[in-house]
Amino acid sequence: MLDRVCIICGERHSIYLLTYEGASLHQCLDCELIFRHPPQLSEQLGANSQSVIAIEMAHGEKEVTARHKKMLVNAEVFKGKAAVLGLSDQHPLIENLSQSGLEIEIVTEDANSWLEKSNTASYDSIVLLNIIEKCAEPQRFLERVRSVLKENGKLAVVFHSLESKQRFSTFETFWSLGNLYYFSHTTMQLLLEKSGFEKIWNATNELFVAHKNRVSTEQILSVIMPVYNEKDTFEMALNAVLQKKIKGIGSTEVIAVDNRSTDGTRELVKNYINSPNVKILFADEKQGKGYAVREGLKQVTGDIVMIQDADLEYDIDDLDALLEPLVRYKKAFVLGSRHKGKWKMRSFINDSFSASFLNAGQVFFTTLLNILYNQQMTDPLTMYKVFRKECLYGLKFECDGFDFDQELVAKFIRKGYTPHEIRVNYRSRSFSEGKKISMLKDPFICLINDLKYRFVSPFETDWKDSPPK
Numbered sequence: 001m002l003d004r005v006c007i008i009c010g011e012r013h014s015i016y017l018l019t020y021e022g023a024s025l026h027q028c029l030d031c032e033l034i035f036r037h038p039p040q041l042s043e044q045l046g047a048n049s050q051s052v053i054a055i056e057m058a059h060g061e062k063e064v065t066a067r068h069k070k071m072l073v074n075a076e077v078f079k080g081k082a083a084v085l086g087l088s089d090q091h092p093l094i095e096n097l098s099q100s101g102l103e104i105e106i107v108t109e110d111a112n113s114w115l116e117k118s119n120t121a122s123y124d125s126i127v128l129l130n131i132i133e134k135c136a137e138p139q140r141f142l143e144r145v146r147s148v149l150k151e152n153g154k155l156a157v158v159f160h161s162l163e164s165k166q167r168f169s170t171f172e173t174f175w176s177l178g179n180l181y182y183f184s185h186t187t188m189q190l191l192l193e194k195s196g197f198e199k200i201w202n203a204t205n206e207l208f209v210a211h212k213n214r215v216s217t218e219q220i221l222s223v224i225m226p227v228y229n230e231k232d233t234f235e236m237a238l239n240a241v242l243q244k245k246i247k248g249i250g251s252t253e254v255i256a257v258d259n260r261s262t263d264g265t266r267e268l269v270k271n272y273i274n275s276p277n278v279k280i281l282f283a284d285e286k287q288g289k290g291y292a293v294r295e296g297l298k299q300v301t302g303d304i305v306m307i308q309d310a311d312l313e314y315d316i317d318d319l320d321a322l323l324e325p326l327v328r329y330k331k332a333f334v335l336g337s338r339h340k341g342k343w344k345m346r347s348f349i350n351d352s353f354s355a356s357f358l359n360a361g362q363v364f365f366t367t368l369l370n371i372l373y374n375q376q377m378t379d380p381l382t383m384y385k386v387f388r389k390e391c392l393y394g395l396k397f398e399c400d401g402f403d404f405d406q407e408l409v410a411k412f413i414r415k416g417y418t419p420h421e422i423r424v425n426y427r428s429r430s431f432s433e434g435k436k437i438s439m440l441k442d443p444f445i446c447l448i449n450d451l452k453y454r455f456v457s458p459f460e461t462d463w464k465d466s467p468p469k
Contacts, residue, residue: 002026007138007181008033008190009330020175025182030330031190034162034182039136071207072127077156078104080124085111085145086131086158111141118148125154132191133159133179142195149212155197157208159183163416164205185416190329193303193390200390201468202416218250219327222302222389226292227269228259230310234268237310242277244319248327255299256310257281257292290404294397306386314384315425322386322422332391333417335377335409336384336424358428361443365450369406372454373413377421380409384424391417394468396460403446410450411458 002014006028013029027034072078083105107114111131126145135141145155160174162184183191188208189200197210223241227234234256241254258269260283272278279299283292293307304326306319318336325331362381369380383405391412399407409419461468 002037004035004037006031006033007035008187008194009328011328011330018175025175030325030328031187032184033187036180039180071158071204072156075156075201075203075207075209077125077127077154077209079154080150081105081122082125082127083107083118083123084127084129085114086127086129112144115144115148121148121150121153123148123153124150125156127156127158129158130160132157133181133183136180138181138191139195142192142197146196146212151212153212155192155210155212157188157192157210158206159188159208161185161188161205186332186418189332189390190388193388194329198390199393199468201394216303219248219304220302221246221249221252221323222300222305223252223254223308224293224296224300224305225254225256225308225310226259226289226296227256227261227265227310228286228289228292229261229263229265231261231263231265231268233312234265234310237308237312237316238272238278240316241308241319244316246320246323246327249304249323251277253277253279253300253302254308255279255281255296257283257296259283259288259292260286288400288402288404290397290399290401290407293404294400297392297397300389303389304386305389305392307383309383313427318384318422318424322384322424325420325422326386326388331420333387333412333419334385335379335419335421336382336386337377337379337421338382338424338426339378365406365443365446368447368450369409372450373410375413375419377409377419379421380419381405382424385409387412387417391415394459394461396458399449401445402442403449406446406450407453410453414453414458 002016003012004014004026005012006014009028009031011028011030014026014035015029017025017027017034019025023036023038025034026037082103085107087106087108111128126149128145132138132141142155149155160179160182162182185202185205185208189202192200192208192210196213196215198213199211201209203209225238225241230237238254238256242252244252246252254277256269256272256278258266258281260266261269266282269280269282273280281292281295281299283295297305304323306322308314308316314336322334322336325334362379366377366380369375370377385405385408395411395415397404397407397411412419459468
């Protein structure tokens, strides 16, 4: 195993993938970033683009330059004072942009030298064209780029991602680009977040757009707690979450959403209206768990978001393991899997039929989702869904009931995230103890929506034609 620190997650766990042109490619076992070893450092950034031009010209000069220009214009990058970095003197995109009539500063010199001269926050947008993959220290480079952007300035990163068509259509050329790093959608998002950017929009397989964000020394956890008739467990659950100390989390906010409780829970929730680190929302009428979670999502301010029911079916001590990959920028989306190798996940005293029915439903929907979305999940229906807030950007959610659990998983996968599962402890309540799912209505709603979200766009706008608002 190669003893080299990953630039994203900071771990030293990697595996060898292949050797190409005298250098070996390795992959981090934690965040899955692919990197070249030993690194072949370029003397300049932006002046050595011949290999990039080669792969693009294989697809036609006019086609490639037109595609790049269209992507950037659609992303509304060229507004105000803009600069494009990473172009060599011979790059065909220079002439295309020069004739566009847009006010663009085209930088053909070494990017590091240009950044040293541009030491004030004076740019509205900056485009990095096939350059971030060649940086020895990508995070440090992005932080320097961030420093010359105005507040809320926009960054566009054009790169050949691991999901791009070029990886498969021009295999040999793709790996001979001279890159030090090869990013996937997830690793690029994690790098941008870590470098101080937000509202990260993967416009295409080749283009990410992000906005300059605040710089924070600590990460905040936002916990959404839907509540309905949980008077015996609500306060214990809330206090347990607030008192939980998690390494890497500076503070925790809980957003409790009461869904028109009728057993006295609503009165208990009101006691926390002015409590520190607690936000209280009340539904005007009973809407369902999905509605409560969606309302809570509108209020989150943290870097990491998790859903926590108030019924204490799950062990709050499992939060350490669930949050660690997110805090360390190893993963963007984590599921707490209740699966322990047996299909009988639930066992109810004096109600074996209901337990068997729910267990069979769990197997059915897990299999269905895995087939529809080409995954290998063991428990997509789990309550414990933990993710970086940036995963939400641009998505729209609409489910009001328990089907929201599957809607969120489906739309995250459609956006490009692969869920990372971690084993958690679980003790299911029976219907006599307060379980609320309907065995007649909810399965049919979930089935319809699982099929629907496989084909209907998950985004709030036309993702490829305009950025999310």
